[in-house]
Amino acid sequence: MELRPIRSKREYQTALKQAEALWDAPQGTPEADRLEVLTLLIEAYERKHYAIEAPDPIDFLRHIMEARELTRKDLEPYIGSRARVAEVLNRVRPLTLDMIRRLAAGLDLPADVLIRGYELQRAA
Numbered sequence: 001m002e003l004r005p006i007r008s009k010r011e012y013q014t015a016l017k018q019a020e021a022l023w024d025a026p027q028g029t030p031e032a033d034r035l036e037v038l039t040l041l042i043e044a045y046e047r048k049h050y051a052i053e054a055p056d057p058i059d060f061l062r063h064i065m066e067a068r069e070l071t072r073k074d075l076e077p078y079i080g081s082r083a084r085v086a087e088v089l090n091r092v093r094p095l096t097l098d099m100i101r102r103l104a105a106g107l108d109l110p111a112d113v114l115i116r117g118y119e120l121q122r123a124a
Contacts, residue, residue, distance in 0.1 A: 078102040
């Protein structure tokens, strides 16, 4: 098969099968080169047809807390006081750039996810 852009679901499925067949190709071989190109074509197709939006920053932070079994107190060094953590997690106060930097560095989180905009709760 000639390598070309993937334009249909059928071509995508064929490319996946070919990539799977080539998966263990030794580095530096023509098969490994073909796998590398197929992977790029598959990624381009998936980016276009199966795009996954980055998560909401607060939902992401809550997920990290659950996955790592972190408490609100564990976030205080990165966000501030217990009240400040509650305000951020309850969407009353936005994450600041300093908070994002500390969370990214201290918890090894992707800053590009944390910096995304999100809705705040309106004051009652």
